[in-house]
Amino acid sequence: MIAITCKHEQLVKRGKDARGNQRFKCCSCGASVVRHEGGKPLGNMRLEMAKAIIVLKLLLEGMSIRACERITSVNRDTICDLVLTLGQKCDTFLENTVQGVQAKYIELDEIWAFSGCKAKTAKEKNYGPEMGDVWTWFAIDAQSKMILSHKTGKRDQVTGDEFLRRLNNATVGRTQVTSDGFSAYTYGVPSAMGSRVDFAQLIKHYAGSQNETRYSPAQIVGTEVVPRFGNPDEAHVSTSYSERLNLSVRMHNRRLTRLTNAHSKSAEHHSAMLSIFTAFYNYCRKHESCGKGKQTPAMAAGLTDHVWSVKELLEAAA
Template identity: 30%
Template sequence: MSQDRASRFVVAWAFGPTEDEVAPEVVRLTRQRTHAQAGVPWLSDGRAAYHKAIRRVYRDPQPTGKRGRPPLVLREDVSLTQAVKRRVGGRVVGVEVRTVVGEPVACPCCVHEERLNGVLRDRLNALTRKTHAFAKQTTTWDALVLVCLFEHNWMRPHLALRERAEGLPDGRRYRPRTPAMAIGLTDHVWSWEEFLTFRHYQYQKE
């Protein structure tokens, strides 16, 4: 995932039997939903699935001036850094950072993504262990995760995203911001009433 402050905005997700099977779909959806306009700095564990998917998805036609179909070339602005944990006896004793594609990221840590995984487990009963609240249908699972991610991105201010501002009420010095505010999708923190009454286009599965 991107390591800037806006990376806390969840762009795409997928679920399946294994991470190797869903990684290509996440990479494809991420580029599609960012208008396929530029590469992003990716960070992952040591799985080869991300390397293969990024090299396939982030290729653009490179005109050569010759007849025929132009070759596909990997974008120069996309990168992949892998942080691989080294374990001894089940305990983590070190982390190896690998620059697989492009330039290395400044902070090769998955702390924000792992924290989000913890948030999802905390808020969704279907993800907790020893639960009776199973999502027995795919549509139920999709609805649960999408609502939780919307709340995370649009309704919940993140302390790390706050910004200093003047003229705030009650003598406050910082304006709270959500991930959606940080990347310019909205100018305020949404409420549940606004979410439930907002007139939006019919969702089409991509």
């Protein structure tokens, strides 16, 4: 006699297993089954997707972790685990999907923050390398406003080279790149992008040393365009969009707000949150200059045809 195997077509929910996966009971045979539909956006976390999305939306609109805890009743440790899990997924997602972009003009810049304490304090107290200043490097397409690549780390040549490697992998065709006067770009950009790049640096001259001011840069008294490689068009040598992006990053991320204790306590979590923001900015957040405010940068760059929801982003990054 051949037994007929039940296909478990009629299922009803029956709690969750030890790892938080949804368990079902088959109405035909009574068996308990667990079904996995594709990747798991939240990994092995037991947090409900709906509540995770609310937490993320709050974080991405500039709220602190403890404020999210008070509003959603999700423990702050769970929120930190959520950021770390999704940040790693979003970073991989961006590197795998932001490719083949034909960006005519690209602007580069770095934004400062700190983890635990500032560099001066970390040096005085002999803290490890995970404490102190943290820099996030951004490359933005001046036309679509797409963040083509990002990298969080130190403000040094090693981090810069990895950032530029990602930028080279994300773009195709001839492009013009503009950066500030930071030395890591001088030879790094031509080395990473080769003969297809026209590169210039926009050197800013200040009224005094920036070290003389506490919370704002010294007054700019002039700028100088320095062609470095190829034949850059001086009319399009600018860092205005990259500097405006820095404002958006600070406005959307509480951990970058100055003069508060909301700063990052972990460099790893800081990097993860910036990866989540970059994916959100590219795919979910409508940009005022893209399609009269109806498109995201990813739509303007031709990588998608609609505005993504946060849930759709998490499922794509799983």
